[in-house]
Amino acid sequence: MAEPRNRPLAWGTRTFLAFTAVVVASMLSVAIVALIVGPPLFHEHLLELSPVVGSEEMRHAEQAFVDSGVRSLAAGLVVALGIAILLSWWESRRLRRPLEELTSAANRLESGDAGVRVSVDSGSHEFNAVGRAFNDMATRLDSTEENRRQLLSDVAHELRTPLSTLMAELEAISDGLVPWDRAGHELLTQQAARIQRIANDLNDVSRAEEGRFELDLHPVEISALVDHAIAVFRPQFSAKGVELTASAGWGTVVADEQRVGQVIGNLLDNALRHTPSAGHVRLSAEIVDGRASISVTDSGEGLTPEQMSRVFDRFYRTDTTRAMDAGGSGIGLTISRSIARAHGGSLAVESPGLGGGAAFMLTLPNASIHARRS
Ligand SMILES: Nc1ncnc2c1ncn2[C@@H]1O[C@H](COP(=O)(O)OP(=O)(O)O)[C@@H](O)[C@H]1O
Ligand SMILES: [Mg+2]
Incomplete structure (x- = not known):
């Protein structure tokens, strides 16, 4: 040139x-x-x-x-x-x-070397500030990159199990070793459904990992959140014979109604799956000190302290859930916590231990109580 x-x-x-x-x-x-x-x-x-x-x-x-x-x-x-x-x-x-x-x-x-850093001891405040800003940017890029690598490997790992089950079953059928019967059909459908669930969740998971959710914030009645969730879940709870009760205070919270609905749905779905029939699940929402506190408490399997520290990790499922392959892909809570944090709130779990039931608490800021309308 x-x-x-x-x-x-x-x-x-x-x-x-x-x-x-x-x-x-x-x-x-x-x-x-x-x-x-x-x-x-x-x-x-x-x-x-x-x-x-x-x-x-x-x-x-x-x-x-x-x-x-x-x-x-x-x-x-x-x-x-x-x-x-x-x-x-x-x-x-x-x-x-x-x-x-x-x-x-x-x-x-x-050129892709996200591990690079510059020294910040040049003796000039201004250059040190530029250096620090550069290093912060590189660290952020580095962790995003690391997240992406880890996510890809987790996804590959998660897809491998249902896919190999599907392949093995299909091969056995085509070799004439297994008849194409109702049980085989169910197994194939189950595995295909699992792959579909993973694909659906993947839409949200990388945004969740990087903490980037675009929220459509509006004042939402907390009682509306509860009523809607109950209407959706009542039939599934009745079918399994788990009692579902609810209570809601009066007030609104500035939130993304759909996303918060997704979190509550996740918590109810988990509670239903981990509570045996004749058990009991309670959904309650109230406003305390300007914060909305929405909790789902079940009388089900409960969690050990080890499990509680990991339930929000991506693709984490407790051993029993894995063994039974009871449906989830292990990212519902990861996404739920990210949604809570995107609102400036939090999602926490409490359990006295295995067999003692579990409680998940979603807390959202920017809430206010209003008098009950007649
Ligand atoms: N209410 C609950 N009681 C006991 N264990 C739970 C409960 N909710 C979640 N868990 C555990 O946390 C894991 C992660 O939950 P989640 O991220 O929603 O994944 P998924 O529901 O797809 O398995 C579950 O697999 C389960 O082992
Ligand atoms: Mg779940």
Whole structure:
């Protein structure tokens, strides 16, 4: 590629020229002022000594004054120029190092090396601040990249089990080892449904991982949230013989109704799956201190402290759930917690232990109580 014709001057040269211009301009102003003000003043002082006006001595003294002034100014100019060269060399060297480091780090980042960082000890506040901002950006990119890698490998892992079951079953059928009967059909449908569920959840999971949910925020009646969830889930609970009760206070919360509905649905679906028939699940919503507190409490399997610390992890399912393959893909709670956090709220779990039931609490800010309408 041809060099651009008007290549800008190097940083060091520009700094030097700037320093030199300042030095020359100051020296010139000093010289002009000195030459205008100095000689008449000197002349006045000489007259006070009452010499013979116009004598050879007086002319000589005045000439000597001007000569020595000009010479000292010339010497001063040389010294000042020398100092300007030194200062501009030192300044450009001090600033060039972090700039070059930043440029090469940005190039490496651009080519995919997210582990790159720059030093933040350049001795200049401004450059250190730029360096820190760069490092923060690189760290963020790095963790997003790491998340993405991990997500891909988790997804591949999750898909492998249902897919290999499907393949094995299909092969057995086509080899005539297994008849195409009702049980085989059910197994295939189950595995296909599992893959479909994973595909549906994947839509949300990467957004959840990166904490990017676009929320459509409006004031929502908490009682409407509860009523809607109960209407949807009542039939499934009745079918399994699990009692479902609900209570809701009066008030609104500024939230994305659909997303919060998705969280409540997730919690009810989990509670139903982990509570045996004749058990009991309670959904309640109330507003306390400007926060909406929505909880789903069940009398089901419960969770160990170890399990509680992991239920929000992506693709985590407790061993019993895995063994029974009771349906979920293990990302419902990951997504739910991200939705809660996107609202500035939280999602937490409590359980006294295995067999003791579990309670999930969704807390959302920006809520207010209003008087019951008649
Ligand atoms: N109410 C509950 N009681 C006991 N275990 C639960 C309950 N809710 C969730 N879990 C455990 O947490 C895991 C993760 O839940 P979730 O992320 O919703 O995944 P999924 O429902 O797809 O399995 C579940 O697989 C289950 O092991
Ligand atoms: Mg779930």
